[in-house]
Amino acid sequence: MVLRATIAGCGAYLPERRLSNDELAALHGLDTSDAWIRERTGIGFRHMAAPGETASDMGAAAARDALAHAGVEASEVDAILVATSTPDSAFPATAVRIQARIGASRGFAFDMAAACTGFVYALGVADSLIRAGQARCVLVIGTEVYSRILDWTDRGTCVLFGDGAGAVLLRAEEGTGAIADRGIISCHLHADGRFGDILHIEGGAGSTGGPGLLRMAGKEVFRHAVTKLAAVVDEALAANGLTHADIRWLVPHQANARIIEAMGRKLNLPAERVVMTVERHANTSAASIPLALAEARRDGRIADGDLVVMEAIGGGLTWGAALARF
Numbered sequence: 001m002v003l004r005a006t007i008a009g010c011g012a013y014l015p016e017r018r019l020s021n022d023e024l025a026a027l028h029g030l031d032t033s034d035a036w037i038r039e040r041t042g043i044g045f046r047h048m049a050a051p052g053e054t055a056s057d058m059g060a061a062a063a064r065d066a067l068a069h070a071g072v073e074a075s076e077v078d079a080i081l082v083a084t085s086t087p088d089s090a091f092p093a094t095a096v097r098i099q100a101r102i103g104a105s106r107g108f109a110f111d112m113a114a115a116c117t118g119f120v121y122a123l124g125v126a127d128s129l130i131r132a133g134q135a136r137c138v139l140v141i142g143t144e145v146y147s148r149i150l151d152w153t154d155r156g157t158c159v160l161f162g163d164g165a166g167a168v169l170l171r172a173e174e175g176t177g178a179i180a181d182r183g184i185i186s187c188h189l190h191a192d193g194r195f196g197d198i199l200h201i202e203g204g205a206g207s208t209g210g211p212g213l214l215r216m217a218g219k220e221v222f223r224h225a226v227t228k229l230a231a232v233v234d235e236a237l238a239a240n241g242l243t244h245a246d247i248r249w250l251v252p253h254q255a256n257a258r259i260i261e262a263m264g265r266k267l268n269l270p271a272e273r274v275v276m277t278v279e280r281h282a283n284t285s286a287a288s289i290p291l292a293l294a295e296a297r298r299d300g301r302i303a304d305g306d307l308v309v310m311e312a313i314g315g316g317l318t319w320g321a322a323l324a325r326f
């Protein structure tokens with residue numbers, strides 16, 4: 001018998017305010033158009049946090065939703081991992097703030113920063129904690145307020161991102177170690193700091209000062225995304241003796257519809273087996289995969305027994321993939 005981390009619940013939170021491309025352009029006086037944004041990115045709308053609404057506010061809402069979906073009390077949670085690049089402050093960690101907010105007090109809680117790959121990284125760490133017997137009931141949360149770190153005069157970046165939070169509740173269950181077991185099968189994580197400059201925050205809360213705004217070389221990021229994501233998904237499948245034909249659902253990081261469609265083609269998956277929220281959410285960074293998972297699990301698309309591939313790339317560069325059976 002082995003310990004497996006099963007995905008017992010999925011939760012989501014999106015701020016109330018929803019902005020179309022045209023509304024965004026008018027609000028910030030941007031020289032852009034709905035047609036340009038849709039054609040290059042597939043994005044139509046994004047949600048925006050209210051003034052004063054923080055990553056911990058949104059993450060707590062998503063966490064409560066995941067707990068309710070799993071039918072688990074906050075008092076049962078023994079670890080909280082939060083993936084975010086927009087924490088409320090350097091410390092207390094956003095995870096600890098969420099712990100207090102949802103009424104949990106046992107165990108431990110900490111934040112992880114891997115930009116848009118944050119959720120896959122946090123899932124990998126949570127899976128290891130569960131397999132090692134260090135935790136049995138773990139909340140993994142992605143929560144982001146990118147509206148606070150965007151340069152609203154830079155039309156090449158500010159149209160791409162949105163705010164939101166998603167969460168999963170992982171529970172330890174005994175498995176046989178077979179590929180048919182429910183739960184996380186494996187996670188494959190990578191980083192290459194030599195490419196740090198192509199997607200980064202200039203200054204900000206770190207030790208280098210500055211305005212703390214997102215900067216990106218879009219074309220270069222695009223190029224890395226398509227090759228690295230395809231490679232890491234193949235690595236995950238090969239590690240488990242699986243092929244493209246075994247994938248029931250692709251739940252990708254929602255950066256850009258063109259990147260997602262390219263991945264679907266590389267994996268021979270029809271569009272109906274790829275979960276896409278980017279049109280309505282834009283890129284919510286570490287929150288985008290758990291938001292997409294919550295949507296597809298709760299509307300019945302992802303059924304018990306389905307094999308799901310998650311993949312993401314983000315600033316660092318960081319990238320990774322996770323395989324899970326629901």
Ligand code: COA
Pocket residue numbers: 031032033036037040041116155156157159216217218219220221222255256283313314315
């Ligand atoms: N509206 C209108 N024009 C825009 C624009 C906008 N919102 N943003 C950029 N442009 C312009 C540029 O200024 C440039 O004009 P120029 O030719 O007069 O200089 C032109 O469009 C082409 O710019 P370019 O950056 O080469 O466009 P692109 O085809 O690469 O598309 C992205 C830009 C950002 C959509 C694309 O590179 C991309 O999706 N990259 C990946 C980004 C990503 O997913 N990042 C997150 C990863 S986690």
